[in-house]
Amino acid sequence: MATKEEVQKLAALARIRVEDAELEKFTQEFDAILAYVGQLEKLDLSVEEGAQREGNVGSGTLRNVMRADGEPHAGGAYTEKLAEQFSAREGDALSVKQIITHE
Amino acid sequence: MNKLNEMTIVEAARALRAREITTRELWDACAEATEEKNPELNAYLEIFDADDTAISAAQERINREGDAAPLLCGIPLAIKDNILIEGKIASAASKMLESYRATYDATVIHKLKEAGALFLGRTNMDEFALGGSTENSAFGETKNPHDTTRVSGGTSGGSAAAVAAHLAIAALGTDTGGSVRNPASYCGVVGLKPTYGAVSRFGVIAAASSFDQVGPLTKTVEDAQILFDTVRGQDPKDSTSIPEDLYGAARREVRTIGVPTRLFADALDAEMLERFQSALKKCGCKVVDIEIPSAKPALAAYYIINFAEVSTNLARFDGMRYGLSKQGETLLDDYLLSRTEGFGEEARRRILLGTFVLSSGYIDAYYRQAVAARTELTREFNEAFKEVDIIATPTMPTPAFKIGEKSDPLSLYLEDAFTVLANLTGMPAISVPMGSVEREGPSTSLGIKKQLPVGIHFTAPHQAENVLFAIGSAIY
Numbered sequence: 001m002a003t004k005e006e007v008q009k010l011a012a013l014a015r016i017r018v019e020d021a022e023l024e025k026f027t028q029e030f031d032a033i034l035a036y037v038g039q040l041e042k043l044d045l046s047v048e049e050g051a052q053r054e055g056n057v058g059s060g061t062l063r064n065v066m067r068a069d070g071e072p073h074a075g076g077a078y079t080e081k082l083a084e085q086f087s088a089r090e091g092d093a094l095s096v097k098q099i100i101t102h103e
Numbered sequence: 104m105n106k107l108n109e110m111t112i113v114e115a116a117r118a119l120r121a122r123e124i125t126t127r128e129l130w131d132a133c134a135e136a137t138e139e140k141n142p143e144l145n146a147y148l149e150i151f152d153a154d155d156t157a158i159s160a161a162q163e164r165i166n167r168e169g170d171a172a173p174l175l176c177g178i179p180l181a182i183k184d185n186i187l188i189e190g191k192i193a194s195a196a197s198k199m200l201e202s203y204r205a206t207y208d209a210t211v212i213h214k215l216k217e218a219g220a221l222f223l224g225r226t227n228m229d230e231f232a233l234g235g236s237t238e239n240s241a242f243g244e245t246k247n248p249h250d251t252t253r254v255s256g257g258t259s260g261g262s263a264a265a266v267a268a269h270l271a272i273a274a275l276g277t278d279t280g281g282s283v284r285n286p287a288s289y290c291g292v293v294g295l296k297p298t299y300g301a302v303s304r305f306g307v308i309a310a311a312s313s314f315d316q317v318g319p320l321t322k323t324v325e326d327a328q329i330l331f332d333t334v335r336g337q338d339p340k341d342s343t344s345i346p347e348d349l350y351g352a353a354r355r356e357v358r359t360i361g362v363p364t365r366l367f368a369d370a371l372d373a374e375m376l377e378r379f380q381s382a383l384k385k386c387g388c389k390v391v392d393i394e395i396p397s398a399k400p401a402l403a404a405y406y407i408i409n410f411a412e413v414s415t416n417l418a419r420f421d422g423m424r425y426g427l428s429k430q431g432e433t434l435l436d437d438y439l440l441s442r443t444e445g446f447g448e449e450a451r452r453r454i455l456l457g458t459f460v461l462s463s464g465y466i467d468a469y470y471r472q473a474v475a476a477r478t479e480l481t482r483e484f485n486e487a488f489k490e491v492d493i494i495a496t497p498t499m500p501t502p503a504f505k506i507g508e509k510s511d512p513l514s515l516y517l518e519d520a521f522t523v524l525a526n527l528t529g530m531p532a533i534s535v536p537m538g539s540v541e542r543e544g545p546s547t548s549l550g551i552k553k554q555l556p557v558g559i560h561f562t563a564p565h566q567a568e569n570v571l572f573a574i575g576s577a578i579y
Binding site for chain 2: 084085
């Protein structure tokens with residue numbers, strides 16, 4: 001059973017706000033959704049991790065992709081384009097609110 | 104000759120080469136149809152101004168190269184709003200990105216531009232590709248061209264409706280749990296979800312990264328193959344894209360079709376079942392019943408992994424670097440305000456559920472169990488493909504439902520039971536029209552019935568898209 005407090009806690013962790021009216025609705029829906037997806041708990045999927053990994057590697061679905069470091073693009077090549085999207089900008093200064101306070 | 108906007112890629116490419124039509128005439132026909140019908144359908148969120156340079160460059164290339172020019176040269180396409188086109192807004196149908204302008208081209212767009220394709224506009228979708236009906240768009244739902252009181256399907260509903268209503272010659276969508284194939288079925292067009300990694304995801308706004316693939320929505324199977332062949336290929340910018348040498352084998356013949364009857368038998372009405380059976384007959388293959396025991400619980404695994412990946416991907420939207428920005432008293436307020444106002448209800452719901460299934464104490468029961476179920480499902484499919492060449496189900500359990508009919512999120516999730524399997528296994532799958540079924544029309548009091556399209560769904564082993572094209576062409 002999901003509780004309102006639990007949903008509020010998740011919202012705080014996920015940095016979103018859930019208004020009271022919506023809280024009720026989300027909490028009820030979560031019960032139904034979690035009951036549905038919770039059916040997996042009953043499945044016996046005790047495949048050994050090694051064998052599981054082996055299966056993934058064998059089917060080509062899991063493989064390491066490596067490349068050597070190198071060939072960096074020219075410095076500043078994308079700076080202006082990226083900075084343009086920044087919400088609080090004055091010239092080359094991109095500002096965010098103070099993170100650590102002295103209080 | 105068809106009206107120009109009603110042409111397929113193959114027909115338009117032929118007519119262009121034969122100098123029967125010009126790239127400008129083809130563009131104008133699509134643009135005019137769009138201007139006329141889009142206000143009713145809401146398939147496009149934005150209709151682009153004609154790019155005169157690109158339109159004439161395509162014409163010159165056809166004049167110069169003739170048959171050697173790419174088939175897509177001069178062909179006007181619709182592009183889903185989560186695929187980046189440099190300089191254009193890419194909003195993923197979210198308020199969060201309402202005014203975000205793409206700073207670069209997605210690899211698929213780069214490839215289409217190189218082929219000389221033209222872009223008519225960006226199409227509507229469920230916000231951040233979360234949904235199955237395009238009702239979760241922040242900018243209004245897309246209506247089904249066959250019955251405007253019904254949904255177009257989703258999440259690529261705008262792309263499917265644009266192709267079905269001939270507001271584009273073809274379109275690109277993306278498929279996370281059926282988002283190309285579901286609207287293809289509801290709108291009566293062809294939709295392909297390629298093998299995971301066949302098409303680069305670079306420049307595609309991520310929903311659930313281990314499921315997402317870009318796929319074509321087209322009027323014919325042949326057109327789907329043309330679009331797929333143009334956009335596919337390994338990309339150094341997407342490390343999950345797969346090398347060409349995995350595509351070694353030549354076309355496999357389809358002799359045996361496996362049907363996991365137990366998966367869908369109780370979900371279909373008699374009419375749907377009849378369409379499915381007669382489509383199978385048309386294939387002219389041996390049909391055998393198969394068992395995929397993990398296929399039913401797989402839907403639960405799909406949603407757990409989807410929630411987890413969606414909540415992770417959407418964590419990047421902080422109201423600072425790009426996207427919607429709301430200012431509060433503190434930095435935390437900025438995050439809270441921007442994310443609460445920017446994300447619609449379904450995005451917030453999945454962020455919360457994803458946060459839950461990944462949280463300490465629950466991750467073993469939910470996320471890790473789902474990953475194990477996914478591996479088991481893939482093993483069962485690989486096992487089945489030792490006996491059969493292809494696996495068939497209906498694409499969706501029903502035709503398009505009425506707008507607003509499924510307001511409870513779980514009932515909407517359950518619609519995806521057949522399509523999510525290909526995303527979980529990474530295997531390629533196609534939806535092809537299999538006829539239509541009768542449902543109540545918009546004026547039910549008059550007893551008017553409407554014919555609504557439905558699709559048949561084929562899944563092939565990894566990298567065996569050719570098998571899908573072969574069987575698809577055999578029945579449609």
